[in-house]
Amino acid sequence: MEKWLNSWSLGLSAxxxxxxxxKKAGFEGIEILAEQKxxxxxxxxxxxxxxxxxxxxxxxxxxLATPDAAVYERTLSxxxxxxxxxAEYDGTHATFHGGYAWFSEERNExxxxxxxxxxxxxxxxxxxxxxxxxxNLIPDKLNYCHHIASNLEEWIDLITxxxxxxxxxxxxxxxxxxxxKAAIDKLAGxxxxxxxxxxxxxxxxxxxxxxxxxxxxxxxxxxxxxxFGGPIIYEINPYQYSIQDIVNHLSNNNSTVR
Ligand SMILES: [Zn+2]
Numbered sequence: 001m002e003k004w005l006n007s008w009s010l011g012l013s014a015x016x017x018x019x020x021x022x023k024k025a026g027f028e029g030i031e032i033l034a035e036q037k038x039x040x041x042x043x044x045x046x047x048x049x050x051x052x053x054x055x056x057x058x059x060x061x062x063x064l065a066t067p068d069a070a071v072y073e074r075t076l077s078x079x080x081x082x083x084x085x086x087a088e089y090d091g092t093h094a095t096f097h098g099g100y101a102w103f104s105e106e107r108n109e110x111x112x113x114x115x116x117x118x119x120x121x122x123x124x125x126x127x128x129x130x131x132x133x134x135x136n137l138i139p140d141k142l143n144y145c146h147h148i149a150s151n152l153e154e155w156i157d158l159i160t161x162x163x164x165x166x167x168x169x170x171x172x173x174x175x176x177x178x179x180x181k182a183a184i185d186k187l188a189g190x191x192x193x194x195x196x197x198x199x200x201x202x203x204x205x206x207x208x209x210x211x212x213x214x215x216x217x218x219x220x221x222x223x224x225x226x227x228f229g230g231p232i233i234y235e236i237n238p239y240q241y242s243i244q245d246i247v248n249h250l251s252n253n254n255s256t257v258r
Contacts, residue, residue: 001220004029004231006056006195007042009246011238014038018243019045025247027051031095031193031233034058034082047089054193054231055086057096064117065099065110065148072117075099080124087128093192093230094125095133095167098148098158100140107146111158114148118162125164133167133192134159138175138204152178152186165192169235171199171206174215184222191228194219195235206237208249 005027010018019042022030029052032042046053062075083094098118101110118134125132139150149155150172159166166187172195173183184191196219198212199205209216219232236246 001223001228002028002052002231003250004031004052004054004193004233005246006031006033006233006235007036007039008033008056009234009236009238009241010042010243012036012038014042014045014243016045016048019049019051021243021247023049023051025250027234027250029053029092029231029233031056031093031231035060040085043085043089043091052231053086053089053091054093054095054233055082055091057082057094059097059099063099064097064121065101065114067102067106067110067113076117076121079121083121083125083128083130086130091130093131093133093165093167095135095193095195096121097137098134100137100148101146104140104143104146110146111148111154115158115161118158118164122162122164131192132162132164134162134164135167135169135195136172136176137169138172150176152176152183156186156190159190166190167193167195167233169195170216170219171195171197171204171235174199174201174213175204180215181218181222184226184228188226191223191226191230193230194223194228194232196232197235197237206235206240208234208236208241208246210253 031054137147197206
């Protein structure tokens with residue numbers, strides 16, 4: 001199964017040597033986090049080294065579910081620009097967040113709004129030959145606002161309605177309280193990519209697989225059962241691990257995601 005790295009794990013000032021190191025370690029692709037100040041430079045490094053590229057679309061200050069028309073207009077325009085940019089580098093997929101309802105009571109109308117907007121965004125993505133992947137998010141335990149999508153049912157409903165695919169974030173799934181195998185079986189053919197990290201079951205720590213509560217155990221066999229052909233993207237905390245730590249993890253223990 002293809003192993004990729006999300007560029008968040010590289011920090012904000014990675015250079016060509018770091019990208020070379022990643023490639024030598026066996027990572028086949030990089031999912032670039034568009035919010036990083038050097039994101040375009042990172043796209044260039046990856047493309048120069050013949051690494052496959054995808055994008056994690058920006059989400060801070062951009063709420064796809066917003067009731068504010070100007071914020072939505074800005075969100076769509078920024079996401080559209082990045083999708084076009086990714087296409088220039090022969091990118092494959094763009095992972096995105098569904099935004100959030102300001103109040104949990106407004107969840108249903110926000111979901112209705114976001115469904116229409118994802119359909120529209122997917123037209124842009126299809127035009128550029130990019131596959132759109134909706135990522136699952138951590139539920140707001142206070143139940144003040146509502147993150148979209150932060151439960152399995154609404155996530156699958158949105159993916160089905162908009163005819164897109166899922167980026168399954170394992171750390172987020174753990175905090176949603178779902179079982180890994182059951183979620184993979186439910187997502188089945190809609191699964192486009194996986195974000196891999198572990199945590200302690202309480203907060204989203206983005207630890208290397210095996211360093212947390214072992215939530216990732218069984219991942220590869222569950223995915224094989226479903227004939228999953230997409231990338232497994234490591235999304236590892238750059239404030240806790242160096243690039244060398246991540247490289248060592250992959251080369252020393254290629255079966256750690258097991
Ligand atoms: Zn993620």
